[in-house]
Amino acid sequence: MKKINYIVINKKSILIGLILFLILACVPLIPSLATAISPKAQYTVVIDAGHGGIDGGSVGISTGVIESELNLDYALTLRDLMQEFGFDVIMTRTTSGGLYSPFATNKKKDDMQKRKELIENANTDFVISLHMNSFNGNARGAQVFYGESDEPSKTLADNIQKYFIKYLNQARKATSVGDYYVLNAVKCPSVLVECGYLSNADEEALLISEEYKKEVCYSILLGVLEYFD
Numbered sequence: 067m068k069k070i071n072y073i074v075i076n077k078k079s080i081l082i083g084l085i086l087f088l089i090l091a092c093v094p095l096i097p098s099l100a101t102a103i104s105p106k107a108q109y110t111v112v113i114d115a116g117h118g119g120i121d122g123g124s125v126g127i128s129t130g131v132i133e134s135e136l137n138l139d140y141a142l143t144l145r146d147l148m149q150e151f152g153f154d155v156i157m158t159r160t161t162s163g164g165l166y167s168p169f170a171t172n173k174k175k176d177d178m179q180k181r182k183e184l185i186e187n188a189n190t191d192f193v194i195s196l197h198m199n200s201f202n203g204n205a206r207g208a209q210v211f212y213g214e215s216d217e218p219s220k221t222l223a224d225n226i227q228k229y230f231i232k233y234l235n236q237a238r239k240a241t242s243v244g245d246y247y248v249l250n251a252v253k254c255p256s257v258l259v260e261c262g263y264l265s266n267a268d269e270e271a272l273l274i275s276e277e278y279k280k281e282v283c284y285s286i287l288l289g290v291l292e293y294f295d
């Protein structure tokens with residue numbers, strides 16, 4: 067159920083927004099952000115940093131960076147951004163560890179179940195799950211996935227992908243249906259963002275840079291703001 071209380075952007079938020087503008091002066095997102103600063107209905111987003119603990123996910127081909135660590139890094143940046151824009155943010159994890167019980171026999175299954183329960187128990191309006199892709203050396207580009215026959219999630223995914231195409235170097239041309247647990251298991255709009263390919267050395271170098279991380283997170287924010295506009 068949507069909440070109807072509206073937040074008032076206070077002076078502190080405006081100041082922080084202006085500081086963010088200055089910090090990101092090198093990123094060509096400012097015209098869009100300028101229109102985005104307006105009071106928003108207060109929505110609750112669950113930001114899900116994919117993998118964690120014994121499940122590291124993909125590994126960077128050049129640097130050996132672990133996907134679960136990079137996912138967390140992106141998730142924390144996105145959290146800070148979305149909070150500045152008035153969203154209630156709930157994180158599935160804020161440390162390197164997974165959500166599974168140390169006593170679980172199937173830790174991966176327990177981990178996913180815990181994420182689902184967290185999303186269901188939080189009166190969540192939408193979910194953004196963050197991952198890094200891996201395939202072969204040539205594949206590249208950020209891409210947003212949504213569950214099959216899930217129009218609200220597709221709309222949210224398309225909105226985010228639009229800003230990836232606009233602002234990122236060689237984003238994928240379109241969103242795609244993805245058969246992922248986090249997309250299939252929850253009822254609210256949910257998207258899974260593959261920020262790029264750790265199997266591609268050039269893209270790996272981008273993915274581990276602060277600047278690219280900000281561009282990805284701002285593109286996600288802009289897509290979300292448009293979805294709720």
Ligand SMILES: [Zn+2]
Nearest residue numbers: 116123197198
């Ligand atoms: Zn992953």
